[in-house]
Amino acid sequence: MGAFVGRRAEVAEITALLDRVRLVTLSGSGGVGKSRLGLEIAGKAAPGTAAIVDVAAVDGPEALAPAVTGALGGSDVSLLVLDTCEALIDQVASLVSELLAADPRLRVLAISRQSLAVSGEHLRVLAGLPGAEACTLLAALSGVWLPEVCDRLDGLPLAIELAAVRLRTMSPADVLTGLDDRFGLLVDDSRGPSRHRALATCIGWSHRLCTVGERLLWARASVFAGEFDLEAATYVCQDDELGVEDMADVIAGLVDKSVLLRRQTPAGVRFRMLEGLREFGAGWLALLGQQDAVRLRHRDFRLRLARRAVGRPRPPGPC
Ligand SMILES: Nc1ncnc2c1ncn2[C@@H]1O[C@H](COP(=O)(O)OP(=O)(O)OP(=O)(O)O)[C@@H](O)[C@H]1O
Ligand SMILES: [Mg+2]
The missing domain is CATH 3.40.50.300 (P-loop containing nucleotide triphosphate hydrolases)
Known part of the structure; x- marks a missing residue:
């Protein structure tokens, strides 16, 4: 260790x-x-x-x-x-x-x-390691200071350790490009416990703990690149399988299982996923064959938001 x-x-x-x-x-x-x-x-x-x-x-x-x-x-x-x-x-x-x-x-x-x-x-x-600490961990394991890699890994120590293994044989630039397929890159069969031998297995352990509704929402909410709120999730992710009335409970379940991060802002509560969890959800969405439908609803929602913003009177102040 x-x-x-x-x-x-x-x-x-x-x-x-x-x-x-x-x-x-x-x-x-x-x-x-x-x-x-x-x-x-x-x-x-x-x-x-x-x-x-x-x-x-x-x-x-x-x-x-x-x-x-x-x-x-x-x-x-x-x-x-x-x-x-x-x-x-x-x-x-x-x-x-x-x-x-x-x-x-x-x-x-x-x-x-x-x-x-x-x-x-x-x-x-517990959140991921902040920038400098994440870089310190990666540098201690690999000898190189790579803020961009640590940032892409959300400061997650397990992902940093797995990236460090790759840095033994790959250049930093190749590791950075390799992260476009993070689940393919972040694998190391030689370590334990078994759920830590690959980033995908580590995330899969959380997937197993989820209900059917939570898995559906996890997959669908992967279309949000950043933060989203309950209104957005409801508009984009609901259908006959995942009702509007269940949305708040399902989101609460995913927060409870550390799949969604919750943040209180002056404008209300917002949610987001770490990048690895989001990509895992996107993989499931593709397997379910629901990518196009959910993306369309997402685009539609963003159009509605834009229209709403245009219709709103300008705040007072200098032009
Ligand atoms: N602050 C740290 N300094 C150095 N190494 C760390 C630090 N935090 C975690 N690690 C290493 O990162 C790996 C993952 O950490 P850990 O096992 O504590 O994760 P976990 O949150 O308990 O994961 P899980 O939910 O799967 O049990 C371990 O190999 C651990 O030694
Ligand atoms: Mg643990």
Whole structure:
């Protein structure tokens, strides 16, 4: 494992939060660095007081409680880190509620692409590494400083690691061009866990967690190049399969599963997808054969917006 880069503010904030509250969920897209950050935080606890269980490594729902009680072991553990909770989200949610009720000293750091949705949960969503830190990570792994590559990868540490493998044999310029097919480029069979051997597999793990409606919206919303709001999503993405009345819930589901990023702006709430997730959705849209229909609705929506803007009176001020 390479050196830990950046995230000082996040380590400090979550460590402090765990002093005040009993359940923190660290969420965010696949490969964004949740587990690595969780390890770093657990490493700062006094020796013998933190236990880590990777839920994805547990052998089925029945094995979860024994694995966790085994790790707690009746000892001095006061911080339980449960990693990859989305693998058994319902079972983790009820087990965490029981454990917190049973032991008033216990604190839980849940690491999950999806929230636990239990009372007392404090959710923190981790974003990709900011520009300079992303470049530092890529430079540490490859020896080259490539802001453009890091930018195209949304600062996602997993994608940066996979790009670094390519930089062993390819020039920076070829890697940059190769990113036009990011799923073909970002593959490395030699690493673990298995879902991290390719960017596409990492994103596919989130796809498996989604409902049919969420998958449809994910595919259709890939036509938005940047941010969009509920009105735009409803106009462009709804049909008989995905009703207007379901749209807000389906969007909320995708936000909860870290597929959509949500941002509050003065003009209202806006959503967007990381580039890799968007391209994955676009691939599904093509497979579904719905590309043309959705693109047409998107064009139509933009025309309506433009007409609306033209019809609006000019704001007062100098011409
Ligand atoms: N701050 C960092 N410094 C150095 N390496 C990092 C950092 N964050 C993440 N990485 C590396 O990037 C890879 C992906 O990170 P990590 O496994 O933490 O992602 P994740 O968000 O837990 O993904 P998943 O949702 O699939 O579990 C790992 O190999 C990890 O070591
Ligand atoms: Mg993880």
